[in-house]
Amino acid sequence: MKELTFPTLIAVLEEMFGRGLFRTMAALAVLITVLYLYVLIRDRAVSWRKFLRAQLSMPFGAVAAVLFVQRMTHSGFGDIGGPIDVIVLLGVAALGAAGTAILVYTLQSLIRRPGA
Template identity: 70%
Template sequence: MKDLTLGMVIAVWEEMFGPALFWGMAGAAAVVTLLYLYVLIRDRRVSWRKFLLAQLAMPFGAAAAVGFVWRITHSGLRDVGGPVDVIVLMGVAAAGAVGAAVLVYTAQSLVRRPAAEE
């Protein structure tokens, strides 16, 4: 493994999660991202109230992402063996936190249209 390429990373993730789950998650992430961009363009501004509520979801998203990865890989806290494992788990937690915030902000914006002044 001399070079780290996108194809190799996708192959590893497909092996870890299975092709159906991996591509399902990738598709869901793409849909949520497109809806988020739609909401930002539609509203022409960021609602800071919705943004704050979305940030409150971040710790839950981080914990859910780490728990999900541990469940899929049949491992847990006892299997964290070194600094690289901690760095990977921090990356998974960060991705889960950001994903939860984007999902909550998007859901709030799609359910409740922006007021004239918020």
């Protein structure tokens, strides 16, 4: 593989997670993003109280994402072989943290009335 293309990346992710799980995760990501944009447009402002709560959930999302990927790939911390493995693991943790923050903020805004 000389270059990484988008179709190649999709094929690798489908191979790692399975086609059904990968497509379900992608659909949920799109749905949560649309709901997040809806909440931002509806409220016309960011609630800093909800934002703080969402940020407090980020470490849990980072750990959950790393454990989920390790479970799906049948690997553990002892399988980390070099710097690229650490970089990928940190990237997974960062994406898990950001995704959890967006999810928590969105759920708070949808469950509670605007301005609360």
